[in-house]
Amino acid sequence: MTPAFDTSQHARFEDYWLDGAYDEMFGADNLPREHYRALHELLLELPLAEMRRRKQSADVSFLHQGITFTVYGREEGTERIFPHDLLPRIITSAEWETIERGLTQRITALNLFLCDIYNDSHSLDDGVVPREIVYSCKHFRRQMRGFSVPKNIYVAVVGTDLIRLPNGRFVVLEDNLRVPSGVSYMLTSRQVMKRIFPELFRKAGVRSIDHYSESLLATLRALSPQGRPDPNIVLLTPGIYNSAYFEHAFLARQMGIELVEGRDLTVHDNQVYMRTTAGLRRVDVIYRRVDDDFIDPLTFRPESTLGVPGLFNAYRAGNVTLSNAIGTGVADDKALYAYVPRIIKYFLNQDPILDNVETFLCSEPTERAHVLDRLDRYVVKAVGESGGYGMLIGPYSTAEEREEFRRRIQSDPRNYIAQPTLQFSRAPCFLDGSVEPRHVDLRPYVLYGDKITIVPGGLTRVALRKGSLVVNSSQGGGSKDTWVLH
Amino acid sequence: MLSRVADSLYWMSRYLERAEYTSRTMGVHLNLMLEHDIGSGGSRWPRVVTALGSQDKTDGEDFAAAESYGLSQIVNSIGAARENARQVREQISSEMWEELNRLFHESKRIGAPERFRAQPFDLVHTACESAHLFHGITDSTMLHGEGWQFIQAGRFIERVQHTARLVDAHFEEFHRPGLDPASAAEHMEWLGLLRSCTAFEAYCKVYTAELRPERVAEFLLLNAEFPHSVRFGVERLGRALDAINQATARKSDRLAKQAGRLAAALSYTPLEEIMSSLHEFSANIRRLCGQIHAGIYQVYIAYPIEAALGA
Numbered sequence: 047m048t049p050a051f052d053t054s055q056h057a058r059f060e061d062y063w064l065d066g067a068y069d070e071m072f073g074a075d076n077l078p079r080e081h082y083r084a085l086h087e088l089l090l091e092l093p094l095a096e097m098r099r100r101k102q103s104a105d106v107s108f109l110h111q112g113i114t115f116t117v118y119g120r121e122e123g124t125e126r127i128f129p130h131d132l133l134p135r136i137i138t139s140a141e142w143e144t145i146e147r148g149l150t151q152r153i154t155a156l157n158l159f160l161c162d163i164y165n166d167s168h169s170l171d172d173g174v175v176p177r178e179i180v181y182s183c184k185h186f187r188r189q190m191r192g193f194s195v196p197k198n199i200y201v202a203v204v205g206t207d208l209i210r211l212p213n214g215r216f217v218v219l220e221d222n223l224r225v226p227s228g229v230s231y232m233l234t235s236r237q238v239m240k241r242i243f244p245e246l247f248r249k250a251g252v253r254s255i256d257h258y259s260e261s262l263l264a265t266l267r268a269l270s271p272q273g274r275p276d277p278n279i280v281l282l283t284p285g286i287y288n289s290a291y292f293e294h295a296f297l298a299r300q301m302g303i304e305l306v307e308g309r310d311l312t313v314h315d316n317q318v319y320m321r322t323t324a325g326l327r328r329v330d331v332i333y334r335r336v337d338d339d340f341i342d343p344l345t346f347r348p349e350s351t352l353g354v355p356g357l358f359n360a361y362r363a364g365n366v367t368l369s370n371a372i373g374t375g376v377a378d379d380k381a382l383y384a385y386v387p388r389i390i391k392y393f394l395n396q397d398p399i400l401d402n403v404e405t406f407l408c409s410e411p412t413e414r415a416h417v418l419d420r421l422d423r424y425v426v427k428a429v430g431e432s433g434g435y436g437m438l439i440g441p442y443s444t445a446e447e448r449e450e451f452r453r454r455i456q457s458d459p460r461n462y463i464a465q466p467t468l469q470f471s472r473a474p475c476f477l478d479g480s481v482e483p484r485h486v487d488l489r490p491y492v493l494y495g496d497k498i499t500i501v502p503g504g505l506t507r508v509a510l511r512k513g514s515l516v517v518n519s520s521q522g523g524g525s526k527d528t529w530v531l532h
Numbered sequence: 533m534l535s536r537v538a539d540s541l542y543w544m545s546r547y548l549e550r551a552e553y554t555s556r557t558m559g560v561h562l563n564l565m566l567e568h569d570i571g572s573g574g575s576r577w578p579r580v581v582t583a584l585g586s587q588d589k590t591d592g593e594d595f596a597a598a599e600s601y602g603l604s605q606i607v608n609s610i611g612a613a614r615e616n617a618r619q620v621r622e623q624i625s626s627e628m629w630e631e632l633n634r635l636f637h638e639s640k641r642i643g644a645p646e647r648f649r650a651q652p653f654d655l656v657h658t659a660c661e662s663a664h665l666f667h668g669i670t671d672s673t674m675l676h677g678e679g680w681q682f683i684q685a686g687r688f689i690e691r692v693q694h695t696a697r698l699v700d701a702h703f704e705e706f707h708r709p710g711l712d713p714a715s716a717a718e719h720m721e722w723l724g725l726l727r728s729c730t731a732f733e734a735y736c737k738v739y740t741a742e743l744r745p746e747r748v749a750e751f752l753l754l755n756a757e758f759p760h761s762v763r764f765g766v767e768r769l770g771r772a773l774d775a776i777n778q779a780t781a782r783k784s785d786r787l788a789k790q791a792g793r794l795a796a797a798l799s800y801t802p803l804e805e806i807m808s809s810l811h812e813f814s815a816n817i818r819r820l821c822g823q824i825h826a827g828i829y830q831v832y833i834a835y836p837i838e839a840a841l842g843a
Contacts, residue, residue: 286618295622305622310536312837321535323678323832324780326840 055094058480068212068471069483070135081138081531084249094479100242101132101476107238128231129524132476134239135486135506136250142502142530145208145216148400149490150498151390153204156221156377157494158393160200164190164373174392175385182460183382185375187338189345193362196269200371203262204492205229208400209470217401219487223378224370225335228505229491230293231525233258239527251532253502258491259300265495266331269367277330280304280320284336284352294335313356316363331367338372380429380463381407408455408462417464418455421448424464426455439515441467473526475508485509487517488528502530535833537623538682540616545686547613551606552663553694554584557728558602559656564724568717575705583701606659607643610636625673628666635662678779684772685828692765693821698728699752700814707745722748729760749810750803762817763798770795780832787827794820
């Protein structure tokens with residue numbers, strides 16, 4: 047084959063730098079790590095023009111599939127293509143094995159904890175977690191007290207955010223136990239990457255993630271109320287204006303289940319039905335992508351039009367399963383997060399396999415004083431927020447921003463935590479002809495039904511802006527395909 | 533199929549049909565106006581807006597009012613069709629969505645009031661062409677199941693009502709003693725009626741180019757083979773309703789009877805009788821269509837929960 051373009055130019059590495067942060071591709075000896083060698087070689091071999099062509103082909107593919115998300119705040123939610131970096135993030139099978147064990151341990155413990163606080167509260171009696179932390183959490187739902195959910199599984203679908211520290215260890219940054227999103231990006235980006243880098247897939251030996259939708263369906267089926275065989279499973283979406291609507295439609299199609307909105311469902315005699323052209327059809331399991339607050343105007347926010355009146359009573363009557371359960375947000379509260387290692391120890395009598403990030407609770411006077419003295423060094427987060435909103439990154443903040451947060455912390459200390467500014471790992475990104483390192487995190491997706499399933503992969507989010515530590519798509523982040531090797 | 537999805541498909545299709553016939557009818561009359569109208573256009577615009585379904589007399593009081601009525605009906609119908617499609621994007625093929633979305637964006641551009649006043653035929657042609665394309669794409673890319681049948685039902689119920697209204701309004705004006713359909717001015721108007729239904733060429737194949745009012749009526753109301761005739765539309769509507777009834781296994785006796793009555797009116801009413809009371813005949817068709825529409829809602833979409841649980 048004679049390429050028609052200039053083959054002498056390759057992706058530049060001149061702007062690549064290594065410092066204290068862990069680099070996913072290069073080791074301490076400045077040589078590519080074993081599992082990155084194939085990618086590194088390809089980058090040296092492939093002409094730049096060919097790299098650019100592949101990048102463009104991937105972008106076009108995302109565009110045509112309509113893989114977009116909505117950014118709030120600016121004029122009525124602008125729809126944007128999810129930024130995608132061409133170079134995969136690669137994880138070895140040994141690293142993955144630790145992640146898998148760690149996440150399995152964590153989801154098991156958190157499920158036991160949720161079951162406990164909504165029923166017997168032994169862990170609160172024993173002082174594992176202060177009662178105030180649990181009861182003052184805005185995601186605690188007293189309506190869930192004394193009601194056991196099918197198989198005692200509260201969180202069936204989890205997306206846990208991990209980061210890698212300079213010592214190479216993965217730690218948990220955040221548990222997402224409510225309605226974690228992003229899995230559709232993981233699945234669609236893999237399809238695109240297989241087309242873009244077939245040679246690399248063959249060489250590297252990448253584990254498949256294709257069974258995610260099937261596993262999700264099996265998980266939901268396992269939660270069928272009263273063990274009903276062949277349950278009617280639906281995905282409840284807030285509708286087309288929701289930022290994750292693409293994902294809802296995608297997953298419903300992949301699983302072959304009906305995508306419903308609140309107005310499609312109706313409750314009669316504590317049974318949930320969906321309105322079809324062939325009459326009412328009973329619904330058994332709802333994979334709900336609507337937040338607790340909006341799911342039933344009779345029980346929660348009365349002004350919600352997204353939910354289904356009477357749904358919560360049908361749920362408590364045991365006639366329908368909601369997944370995830372209501373009230374799981376109490377366990378991913380950023381203040382409760384600090385207690386997860388103790389929760390694991392208490393319920394499983396094990397040491398955590400994946401560590402937490404050191405966390406200071408502003409509700410504790412001594413810790414608050416410590417943080418307020420060093421605001422320029424810490425990352426301060428509002429406990430109830432997600433998506434990178436309501437956050438102060440000390441080292442990159444202005445004096446006014448720090449003053450603003452000082453005021454906020456002092457007026458509502460329970461609402462804030464602080465963590466040291468972490469040098470989390472960087473991975474190579476292809477940025478306009480040059481390969482440069484950018485900070486990445488990792489969100490694997492855990493499913494908990496009859497068994498715990500973690501598809502080998504996840505969503506690697508990348509802070510595409512130089513120097514930025516914020517990986518959220520709403521704040522200039524993008525994603526990478528994540529390869530777990532055999 | 534979810535009732536909401538059926539509802540959106542049905543309305544997507546109705547709105548697109550409305551955009552198409554409004555475009556075509558406006559196009560025909562804008563064209564006729566260029567050579568025939570002096571002054572305000574006389575009775576043309578009240579008649580046209582009535583045929584397009586307007587209930588408000590001021591919509592047709594002069595050319596400017598009728599023009600803005602027609603334009604907003606075209607642009608709004610396209611917008612509503614696309615909004616309905618957007619609600620059920622995962623239920624239709626991506627090719628269908630892309631075509632409708634393309635039409636929507638294009639209609640915003642060429643349907644801007646200034647632009648439309650200067651170049652009205654751009655929008656008129658684009659809307660008709662895109663609607664044809666859309667139906668072709670629908671037929672060749674979508675599962676011909678229940679959803680497709682709701683699209684057919686919406687399309688033909690809208691079309692039948694329009695053709696019936698159009699014929700009615702035209703005959704009231706031009707089918708009167710003392711008027712000669714062969715005179716130059718009258719001939720153009722009869723031609724315009726046929727063209728509003730893309731029927732001129734097909735009419736010629738059946739009856740030659742000699743335009744006789746009772747033949748035009750027969751063709752537009754009773755022809756069994758012409759896709760814009762009332763009878764053809766009613767037959768397709770009935771087929772779609774049958775298929776939906778089978779797919780959902782609902783025993784909707786009333787809906788079938790209403791569709792049957794409509795079909796019978798078109799199959800068994802002698803032409804002379806229709807001609808002697810065309811206005812009533814047209815009104816009756818529209819009334820039956822209204823009942824069928826209500827029936828679709830009662831049986832498939834907005835049925836009372838108690839009734840459904842009792843069944």
